Amino acid sequence: MWIFFHKLASPPHFYALAARLVPWLAAAAALLIGYGTWAGLFVAPPDYQQGDAFRIIYVHVPAAYLSMMAYMVMAVAAGIGLIWRMKLAHAVAAGAAPVGAWFTFLALATGSIWGRPMWGTWWEWGDPRLTSELILLFLYFGYMALRASIDDPGRADRASAVLAMVGAVNVPIIHFSVEWWSSLHQGPTLVRRDGPAIEAAMLYPLLAMIIGFTLLFAALLLSRVRAEVLFRERRARWVARLVRNEGGSA
Amino acid sequence: MTPDLPPLPPLPRLRDGLLAVLRRDLLLAMQRPGDVLNPLFFFAVVSTLFPLAIGPDAELLRAIGPGVVWVAALLAALLSLHSVFLGDFEDGSLEQLLLSAQPLPLIVLAKTAAHWLLSGLPLVIVSPVIALSYDLAPASLVAMPVTLALGTASLSLIGVVAAALTVGLNRGNALLGLLVLPLAMPVLIFGARTVSLAASGDGIAAGVYFLGAYCMLAVTLAPFATAAALRISNE
Numbered sequence: 365m366w367i368f369f370h371k372l373a374s375p376p377h378f379y380a381l382a383a384r385l386v387p388w389l390a391a392a393a394a395l396l397i398g399y400g401t402w403a404g405l406f407v408a409p410p411d412y413q414q415g416d417a418f419r420i421i422y423v424h425v426p427a428a429y430l431s432m433m434a435y436m437v438m439a440v441a442a443g444i445g446l447i448w449r450m451k452l453a454h455a456v457a458a459g460a461a462p463v464g465a466w467f468t469f470l471a472l473a474t475g476s477i478w479g480r481p482m483w484g485t486w487w488e489w490g491d492p493r494l495t496s497e498l499i500l501l502f503l504y505f506g507y508m509a510l511r512a513s514i515d516d517p518g519r520a521d522r523a524s525a526v527l528a529m530v531g532a533v534n535v536p537i538i539h540f541s542v543e544w545w546s547s548l549h550q551g552p553t554l555v556r557r558d559g560p561a562i563e564a565a566m567l568y569p570l571l572a573m574i575i576g577f578t579l580l581f582a583a584l585l586l587s588r589v590r591a592e593v594l595f596r597e598r599r600a601r602w603v604a605r606l607v608r609n610e611g612g613s614a
Numbered sequence: 615m616t617p618d619l620p621p622l623p624p625l626p627r628l629r630d631g632l633l634a635v636l637r638r639d640l641l642l643a644m645q646r647p648g649d650v651l652n653p654l655f656f657f658a659v660v661s662t663l664f665p666l667a668i669g670p671d672a673e674l675l676r677a678i679g680p681g682v683v684w685v686a687a688l689l690a691a692l693l694s695l696h697s698v699f700l701g702d703f704e705d706g707s708l709e710q711l712l713l714s715a716q717p718l719p720l721i722v723l724a725k726t727a728a729h730w731l732l733s734g735l736p737l738v739i740v741s742p743v744i745a746l747s748y749d750l751a752p753a754s755l756v757a758m759p760v761t762l763a764l765g766t767a768s769l770s771l772i773g774v775v776a777a778a779l780t781v782g783l784n785r786g787n788a789l790l791g792l793l794v795l796p797l798a799m800p801v802l803i804f805g806a807r808t809v810s811l812a813a814s815g816d817g818i819a820a821g822v823y824f825l826g827a828y829c830m831l832a833v834t835l836a837p838f839a840t841a842a843a844l845r846i847s848n849e
Contacts, residue, residue: 446842499796499799502792502795502796503796503797505792506789506792506793506796509789509792509793510779510780510789510793513780513783513784513789514783519846519847519849522846523779523843523846523847526775526779526839526842526843526846527776527779527793529839530772530775530797530836530839531797533835534797534800537800537828538796538797538799538800541799541800541803541804541824542799542803
């Protein structure tokens with residue numbers, strides 16, 4: 365068991381392992397997202413209140429879920445890197461940030477597009493979820509900006525790790541304070557998702573999309589971390605050997 | 615039998631280190647009073663901008679007053695953050711502090727306290743006057759300084775973490791706002807809301823409790839994060 369972890373932490377091993385995993389993850393993600401898209405658009409019945417507009421949840425919900433998930437992955441990886449000085453963990457944190465930021469952006473964009481027919485505005489400050497997603501996006505920006513502005517890679521890793529952990533403590537506080545703020549303000553919002561249980565024909569595509577998006581996230585993350593590892597280890601001997609071999613076979 | 619050794623000099627107490635750093639920072643600031651007054655002027659000027667931009671509609675100004683004063687205070691406190699470690703970093707005394715036998719989180723706490731006394735406290739004292747200029751209800755003249763005291767203290771504590779992360783970076787100043795402001799959102803939300811509630815005659819206890827709890831959490835965790843960040847920035 366421990367040998368497995370030790371091997372995982374070694375860059376060349378991880379590089380090879382990730383290379384084998386990525387196609388499988390990507391294929392499974394494509395399959396699930398393909399099914400979810402088709403079933404979500406054509407099989408699921410229109411909502412009795414929202415009509416066809418509800419179908420955007422098939423993108424919105426997985427994106428919103430992954431925007432939080434990616435931050436957690438980033439913060440946990442950053443913590444592991446900081447505590448055990450594990451370089452691979454820092455590479456994972458560095459790779460998770462842009463992917464998470466894109467998912468956050470996607471969740472915001474789809475939420476806003478959905479809000480146009482439902483609320484009549486592109487943006488509703490009274491909706492706590494949308495507002496806290498926006499703050500989450502700023503947290504991602506801050507993390508990436510800090511990382512980009514430090515030239516020394518070791519310092520960049522550890523400084524941004526501290527920031528990620530401070531942010532992780534704050535994310536739940538921000539989320540709940542935004543929620544209380546709007547409940548102080550105007551009572552429950554228009555959208556209540558804890559309404560009647562969702563119908564199976566609507567639910568299965570959603571589940572497929574959530575799992576598919578998660579696999580997509582894993583595939584994207586692993587590809588990014590591979591690139592990151594390759595860049596960081598560019599002076600290492602195994603990379604030189606890799607380049608020579610691939611150059612020979614091509 | 616052990617030979618008679620001369621007695622060791624007594625170790626400095628924790629409190630001595632804390633007070634020494636605090637005293638030093640305050641003395642340094644007193645030699646350049648401009649640095650202390652700048653955030654205060656900034657606070658006053660920003661609060662003046664809004665009525666000029668929006669127009670002298672008393673009803674509207676009363677409604678936006680709590681939020682405007684809070685945002686102005688946040689920005690003013692942010693203004694002085696990047697200099698918390700800058701002077702010490704440039705003349706090398708920061709490295710001496712890092713080498714000190716005193717626990718670094720405690721030293722950091724003293725520096726944070728000095729920052730708050732110099733940048734937060736003046737805002738707290740002036741805020742009722744600004745609130746008056748927005749014609750806020752008498753109850754919010756009390757709520758304003760109380761919430762600002764807790765809020766600016768939390769902001770100093772969080773902000774110093776970011777200041778420690780960016781110390782010595784060329785582009786540190788603009789970055790600081792991007793790092794600190796999203797983290798300060800809960801403080802802003804509860805601070806400004808509580809003042810608004812007070813203005814409309816509601817109780818302020820819930821908001822003040824929340825700000826107090828947030829401040830306690832920040833006092834407990836932030837000095838350790840700052841200490842870790844300082845060590846990372848100075849190796």
